[in-house]
Amino acid sequence: SRSPSHLVGCIRTVKTTTWFDEHLTEDNQEYMRKTTAEEYRRQTAEKLNPLKDEPWQRHEWTEGSRRVGLVAVKLGMVPVWSKTGERHVVTMLQVQDCHVIKHLSKEEFDGHTAALVVGGKNVSPFNRSESQMEMFRNAGVPPKQKVTTFKVSDNALIKPGTPLYAAHYRPGQYVDVTAKSIGKGFQGVMKRWGFKGQPATHGQTKTHRRPGASGPGGDPAKVFKGKKMPGRMGNVYVTAHGLKIWRVNTKYNVLYVNGSIPGHKNCLLKVKRHTRASLCMHLFMFVCFPVRECASQ
Amino acid sequence: MAACGKGLDKFMFSLRLLRNLQLQNERFLSTSVCRLAVGGSSEQPPKFTPPSKPVIVDKTQTVASTRSHLSPEFIPPRQRTNPFKFYIERKDMIRRRKVLNIPEFYAGSILAVTMADPNASGKMNRFVGICIQRGGHGLGATFVLRNIIDNQGVEICYELYSPRIQQIEVLKLEKRLDDNLMYLRDALPEYCTVDPDMKPEPISPTGEVPVNKLKVRMRPKPWSKRWERPKFNIQGIRFDRSLTPEQMEHAQKWAQPWREYDMLKEYDTSKLEEQILSEVQREMSK
Numbered sequence: 281s282r283s284p285s286h287l288v289g290c291i292r293t294v295k296t297t298t299w300f301d302e303h304l305t306e307d308n309q310e311y312m313r314k315t316t317a318e319e320y321r322r323q324t325a326e327k328l329n330p331l332k333d334e335p336w337q338r339h340e341w342t343e344g345s346r347r348v349g350l351v352a353v354k355l356g357m358v359p360v361w362s363k364t365g366e367r368h369v370v371t372m373l374q375v376q377d378c379h380v381i382k383h384l385s386k387e388e389f390d391g392h393t394a395a396l397v398v399g400g401k402n403v404s405p406f407n408r409s410e411s412q413m414e415m416f417r418n419a420g421v422p423p424k425q426k427v428t429t430f431k432v433s434d435n436a437l438i439k440p441g442t443p444l445y446a447a448h449y450r451p452g453q454y455v456d457v458t459a460k461s462i463g464k465g466f467q468g469v470m471k472r473w474g475f476k477g478q479p480a481t482h483g484q485t486k487t488h489r490r491p492g493a494s495g496p497g498g499d500p501a502k503v504f505k506g507k508k509m510p511g512r513m514g515n516v517y518v519t520a521h522g523l524k525i526w527r528v529n530t531k532y533n534v535l536y537v538n539g540s541i542p543g544h545k546n547c548l549l550k551v552k553r554h555t556r557a558s559l560c561m562h563l564f565m566f567v568c569f570p571v572r573e574c575a576s577q
Numbered sequence: 578m579a580a581c582g583k584g585l586d587k588f589m590f591s592l593r594l595l596r597n598l599q600l601q602n603e604r605f606l607s608t609s610v611c612r613l614a615v616g617g618s619s620e621q622p623p624k625f626t627p628p629s630k631p632v633i634v635d636k637t638q639t640v641a642s643t644r645s646h647l648s649p650e651f652i653p654p655r656q657r658t659n660p661f662k663f664y665i666e667r668k669d670m671i672r673r674r675k676v677l678n679i680p681e682f683y684a685g686s687i688l689a690v691t692m693a694d695p696n697a698s699g700k701m702n703r704f705v706g707i708c709i710q711r712g713g714h715g716l717g718a719t720f721v722l723r724n725i726i727d728n729q730g731v732e733i734c735y736e737l738y739s740p741r742i743q744q745i746e747v748l749k750l751e752k753r754l755d756d757n758l759m760y761l762r763d764a765l766p767e768y769c770t771v772d773p774d775m776k777p778e779p780i781s782p783t784g785e786v787p788v789n790k791l792k793v794r795m796r797p798k799p800w801s802k803r804w805e806r807p808k809f810n811i812q813g814i815r816f817d818r819s820l821t822p823e824q825m826e827h828a829q830k831w832a833q834p835w836r837e838y839d840m841l842k843e844y845d846t847s848k849l850e851e852q853i854l855s856e857v858q859r860e861m862s863k
Binding site for chain 1: 659661665666693716736740
């Protein structure tokens, strides 16, 4: 948000963005669509072929090393029964076209850890800016809807362009899932912060869902910063921690993750390994599913 | 005849097969059999009249094959979910159905369910009751069985695809005038009492499911819900026994006659149903 002094010279200009096919003839539009689709397919096929693409060296796992996460799509919820007959509810997450896009070394990122930029669902290139497209072109990967960074230890670096699949995780591991929660708009204090409100009857005049008092009296003589008040609720990144993975479907790349997850159906999520020692199941082998095995699926 | 008594069973079966498959002239067969009987060889059976008992039909298999019925939990609700999610759920549902036979039933049919229970003696418990409601979609589909045991009404909600269910038997297959029989809670107890040792009635494999046009008599008001109101649209209660015509008219105040013309509330599932039915039948026969 800008301070008022910056806005003094700002004049509202008319934005002239249009959609890509407004000034093209119909044949050209079709041609553009077809060529981009073919290019996507070619790019994904290229990445699966281990001969053309030399993956980076795989290192040994050490205590305290971090692996990349995945970008997944939330499908919906289903019940799941364990062998003892207990019923649990799980959310299905599908890993659609997850590719590693860029490698940021320690110096580029923050000076402490290296990072890998990972992208999710494929999306059309026509509505992306040139700078974004450059990044995707360097990796040789179709443009993605969601692009996130994962902090990664040095022995877990992956070459940009490698696809990531649901087999990255095994049943029994614990994950953290981050997603943008459902936006509720401008909401009152009862829904947003869980205030109790006032009674419905017994003489209450026009006061049923109001916040009531806003703080102590004359001594501070002010309302403290951060006071819970009505405002926009939702549409913020929320993380659900320590979710167990019940099942992994490697054919369709679906993860069955315990419990509920923030976000609406078909929203994109960031899935990471959970790092609390009590819940970790240490996998003594490393990194993602090797490219050779991906191609044989 | 008596000498070939042992071989009778085997050859009876094969003869019947021959008759069905080849559709031979009866006279030819019978004359040939006669001739052989005269010959007296031990391989061919002598002339015999087949017993007049009915052909044993495997009810669980035949009913499904002749009447194509799609269980309501396969039909996805109208939501903004990816159809792929329903596809994966359907695969799991079909896998479970291949192990446990889930028969066709409706609200109003009498079912017996055996469920695995670690605390029960013999590890299983069996419950018989009328199905009053079928709810849920996909793997979480449920049905509620109601029965009155020792003057106490008992309702149990079972999940169709729970691995604890060992067997679902349809003792009486029939439909009622409504899909939801929750009003049986306020009806006289005679309408919900089902004998726990009831024997399964034979189910006709072809033709329509019989509709029981029973109109139920209710206990005096107050009821758990105002069943006379048009939103429930209940056909199966004898309102004239418990309500005056003025009360019935008063209930019509809550009618919403515009709802039948509301196009946005329409959800036409016929094409979806056909697709899903063909897919399910294909997978089940594999």
